[in-house]
Amino acid sequence: MEVVRPEFVPDASLSREDMEALQREIAGSAVFEDDLPFDAASVCGGDAATEADQTSLADAGESGEPAAADPPLVAGVDQAFVDDHAVSAIVLLRDGEVVERVHAVEPVEIPYIPGLLSFREGRAILSAFAALERDPDVALVDGSGRIHFREAGIATHIGVTLDLPTVGVAKNLLCGTPRESLDRKLPQGARVAIEADADVETAEPGTHIGDAVQTRQFENSDRYVNPLVVSPGHRVSADTAADIVLACAAGYKLPEPTRLADSYADEVKAEVREQLE
Numbered sequence: 001m002e003v004v005r006p007e008f009v010p011d012a013s014l015s016r017e018d019m020e021a022l023q024r025e026i027a028g029s030a031v032f033e034d035d036l037p038f039d040a041a042s043v044c045g046g047d048a049a050t051e052a053d054q055t056s057l058a059d060a061g062e063s064g065e066p067a068a069a070d071p072p073l074v075a076g077v078d079q080a081f082v083d084d085h086a087v088s089a090i091v092l093l094r095d096g097e098v099v100e101r102v103h104a105v106e107p108v109e110i111p112y113i114p115g116l117l118s119f120r121e122g123r124a125i126l127s128a129f130a131a132l133e134r135d136p137d138v139a140l141v142d143g144s145g146r147i148h149f150r151e152a153g154i155a156t157h158i159g160v161t162l163d164l165p166t167v168g169v170a171k172n173l174l175c176g177t178p179r180e181s182l183d184r185k186l187p188q189g190a191r192v193a194i195e196a197d198a199d200v201e202t203a204e205p206g207t208h209i210g211d212a213v214q215t216r217q218f219e220n221s222d223r224y225v226n227p228l229v230v231s232p233g234h235r236v237s238a239d240t241a242a243d244i245v246l247a248c249a250a251g252y253k254l255p256e257p258t259r260l261a262d263s264y265a266d267e268v269k270a271e272v273r274e275q276l277e
Contacts, residue, residue, distance in 0.1 A: 001129040001136070004163040005029070010122030012109035019116050023152035026160050027202050032146055035235040036165055038072035038137050044248035044256060045071070045096030071095040072137035074248065076257025077128070077158075079121050079142060080265040082272045084108050088124035089265035092136055093257055096250075103268045104128040114174070115149045118157035125158055138165040138236070138244065140257045144174050145233035145241070147194055147210040151202045159234025166233030167241045168210070169258050173229050175199040176209055185224035188217040191242050194229070211242045215249035225253055 003009060008026055034040070073094050080087045086108050092100040104127030110120050125141075144153030145168025152160075153174070159166030173182075176194040186192070192212040196203035203209060210231030217225050232241045248255035254262065 001132050001162055001164070003126060003161055005161050008157065008161040009126065010119045010157065012119050012123075014119070016113070016116070019119050020150060023115075023148075023150040023157070024202060026157055027151035029160050030146070030151065030156050030233075031235045032151075032232045032237060033235075034237045034240050036138065036240070038069070040240050040243055041247065042071050043074050043138065043244050044093065044250075073099070073134055074257050075132075075136035075139040076255070076259070076261035077125060077139055077141045078258055078261035078265045079124065080269040081108065082269055082276060085272065085276070086121050086124040087265055087268050087272055088121065088128040089261045089268055090125075090128045090132065090139075091257060091260040091264055092132065092134060093260070096256065098260065100132060100134060101264055102128050102131040103264065104131060105268075105272055117143055118152075118154040121154065122157055122161075125154075126161065129158075129162060129164075136164065138167065139233075140167050140169050140245065140248065140255055141233060142169060142258050142262070144168045144170045144229070145210065145231035146203075146238070147174055147176050147229060147231040149175055149199055149201060151200065151209070153231070153233070155231070155233030163234070165235040167236055167244055168229075168231045168233050169245060169255060170229040170231075171226075173212070178212055182212050182227060186212075186214040186217065186227055188214055189246060190214040190227075191230075191246075192227070193238075194231070208238050210238050213242050213245050215246060215255065216251065216253045228253065228255075 145155035155168030
C-alpha cells in the first residue's frame with residue numbers, strides 16, 4: 001500500500017514542537033465521518049445484505065454480473081519491541097478469515113512520549129503496509145485515533161498518511177471525559193461516549209471523539225472486564241468505529257483483527273530477537 005500524503009510520514013528527527021504542529025495539520029486533514037467503500041455491518045463476517053441484494057450464482061452467471069461484492073478486507077495492526085527496534089505486524093482478514101500476514105522491523109529513534117506514539121512506531125507500521133499484497137478497506141490499529149490531545153493519535157496519523165479508513169483501539173483513556181462513569185461493570189455490547197475536554201486542544205469541549213466499548217464481560221461474577229477505548233482514525237465516524245469493533249469481537253476483549261495482530265507480533269518478536277543476537 002502506497003503513502004498518499006508523504007508530508008505526514010513520521011519523522012523522529014523533528015523537535016517536539018514541530019511534531020505537535022504536524023499533528024495539528026494531520027487532525028485538520030482527517031475526516032471523522034463515514035467515507036467507507038463498504039457497508040460497516042459486513043466487516044468480520046457480518047452480513048448486511050438484503051434479500052434483494054442476494055443474487056444466486058446461477059442468476060449471476062446468466063446476467064454476467066457478480067453475485068455480490070466481496071466482504072471488506074479488514075487489517076489488524078499491532079506493535080512489539082525488541083531492544084531498540086519496533087516490530088509492526090499486520091493481519092488481513094476477509095469475512096473473518098486470515099488472508100495475509102506481513103510484518104516490518106524498523107529502528108526506534110525516540111523514547112516513548114505520551115501523545116507522540118506515531119513518531120516512535122509509525123515508520124514500522126508504514127513499512128508493514130507497504131509489504132501487503134492487498135490493500136485493506138479498513139484498519140484497526142492498536143492505539144488512539146481522535147481520542148488524543150490534538151485529535152491525531154497513531155490511528156489518525158497512519159490513516160491520513162495512507163488515506164485509509166482507520167479505527168483506533170486503545171486499552172487506556174489518553175484524554176477526554178466519559179459521559180458516564182466507567183468505574184462499574186458494563187454489560188457486553190455497551191458503549192459510553194467520550195467527550196473532548198480541556199486536554200483536547202483542537203476540539204470544542206463536549207465533542208463526541210470516541211467511545212468506551214465493552215466487547216466482553218464476565219457473567220455471574222463480581223469481576224469485570226474494563227472496556228476498550230475506541231475512536232475514529234480517519235474516514236470513520238465515532239459511532240461506526242464502535243460498531244466495527246463490536247462486529248469484530250469474537251469472544252475476546254480485543255477485536256479479532258488486533259488480537260491476531262498482537263499474537264503475530266509476539267511470534268515475529270521472538271524471530272527478530274534471535275536474528276539480532
